[in-house]
Amino acid sequence: MLELKDLHVYYGGIHALKGIDIKVNEGEIVTLVGANGSGKTTTLRTISGLETLKSGNILFKGKDLKKVTASEIVKMGISHVPEGRRVFADMSVYENLEIGAFTRKDKSEIEKDIQNIYSLFPILYERKNQSASTLSGGEQQMLAIGRALLSRPELLLLDEPSMGLAPLIVKDIFDIIVDINKKGTTILLVEQNANMALQCANRAYIIKNGKIELEGKASELLNHDEVKNAYLGG
């Protein structure tokens, strides 16, 4: 479904991605794990068209995304939950969800989907008229995921959904991610919480200093010595 081929991305003089190759097949959960500054966010932002690649290719359903703008990429079926949630602070919860469906015109279906998000995250229903800035971190993460689902993506990019959340909530969020995947959305999940990510993913890539260091089945990487030492706390 998604194929990254030898991606190179620069921030001015900083060579952030040094030849990334990643493949995500339809129906999978693929996770990209790595330390701070290794290039995970940059990879996702490049897929979404927020950063421009210097060389390499991004193929989505066989189409090259190089010349496609960020807003058109959403229409093609990729939705991105950015690092740090980035909900629209001054808008209500409902407005945030509504704007997630910006690319769609089917009003009654949108309303149904919003109701589905409310049943997935009941707390959002309770807070629907509150401004998003008043939500807790976990609630904001739920809102960011709900908002991203409203474009009805085929591929969902998640950037550290567990960041800054209590372990119990992290578990909830991961359960929901698996649930979303079971309902038919392919997922590329970026995480520092390697343990959780590897437990729920099918396959995994380990990124270090802008390069893919290891790849394989998630279950195998969970028991890989190097991975254990570096990312799973021994």
Place this chain on the structure above:
Amino acid sequence: MIMEEIIQQIVNGVSLGSIYALIALGYTMVYGIIKLINFAHGDIYMIGAYVGFALTTFLKLGFFPALILSMVICAILGVIIEKVAYKPIRNSTRIAALITAISVSLFLEYGMMYFFKPDTRTFPSLLPDKQIKIFNTDAVLDIKNVYIIVVTISLMLLLQYVIHRTKVGKAMRAVSLDRDAAQLMGIDINKTISNTFAIGSALAGAAGVLVGTYYNSINPLMGVVPGLKAFVAAVIGGIGIIPGAVFGGFFLGITETTISSLGGSLYKDAVAFAILILVLLLKPNGFLGKDVKEKV
């Protein structure tokens, strides 16, 4: 007698404030979305007045058709200016953007002088010369004031509707809150910026026609001082905040007329800028702005 005087000054202040507010809205919307102080905005207002002048003088259009057409033409002009002058430098430094805005402003002012003469022109009287008594007092209300105030309030209500209820408006709010996140929702940034310039410039064009009909005289430099005042108004309310522009406009208009009526008309401009300095010192985010930056 005192009472009449006060009512009269309030009416004048609200009328002047309406004009400031209409122009300030465009300043604040553009700032909200691309963080640019568009110093050419006052000149769009001037061009709006000239377009209104041409439409009414040569084509003999009435007040409302001229108002609406002038808004449309200013909207198009605003979009062109953004595409030609501001878009290419969108990722440059702030100072480069500011210098560009000042250049566009000078270009419009002196372009108008070159092509349409620097002379002051007489704007035709479009509105009935009628005065209405206010209640049972001796204070009179010029019908022109009524037009200014009613048109302004209607446009503000329309703007409020567009911003909160339509897709175009929601996209504008999203882009000004978080540009990257807005793009991830599928919002087209270029289109949204164009829309912002179109709406802001249309409001300035409306202000131009209103002032033309009110004072019956226009000239190529008429946008300079009101442009600066509207900028002050936007800062008073909190630049980037739409209700702030309305508040700042009325606040400044009423303050100025009050000072004039107390015999200080010579100092009214100085007072406007003194207020600007005070606001910047004491409440740099404006009266309606949040004290702490909420962005993380």
